[in-house]
Amino acid sequence: MDDIIHFDITIDGNALARRVENLIDDKTMLAIHQLLAKMCQPYVPMDTGLLVDSGQAFPEYVSYAGPYAHYMYMGEIYGPNYPKFDSQGNIIGWWSPPGQGTKYPTGRQFEYGADKHPQATHHWDQAMFIEHRDEFLQGVMNILERRAKELYG
Secondary structure (H helix, E strand, O other): OOOOOOOOOOOOOOHHHHHHHHOHHHHHHHHHHHHHHHHHHHHHHOOOOHHHHHEEEEEOOEEOOOOOHHHHOOOOEEOOOOOEEEOOOOEEEEEEEOHHHOOEEEEEEEEOOOOOOOOOOOHHHHHHHHHHHHHHHHHHHHHHHHHHHHHHH
């Protein structure tokens, strides 16, 4: 006759939920946002590097500083814009002076240079997720596993 072992498992769902909730603290979220910022770098438009270098992770979000960060992220040119001319009178760029009131979307899209960041685009976090969703999620899982070991052994 075969020996059969019977046992019952009781799981305290509330205790388990608390342990999972404890994983999602400022330390964990900072690590996740640092991963996000790092993985987004190739998608952030780059000329001088000011925008990419300004990327900073916080527990609540990733922030890119600079007067033009929002416009680069949105991917749409805001105005009013005034032309900048070279010495021969050729338009070499556009300028929107500060303090001129509210700026409005013009309907024209930015054309991002590809020489330094070939994948540069607007909404760079979304572009990164499209191409690297599984890699990002695996990174988040690794962060959660490390945090669980720190908290619970």
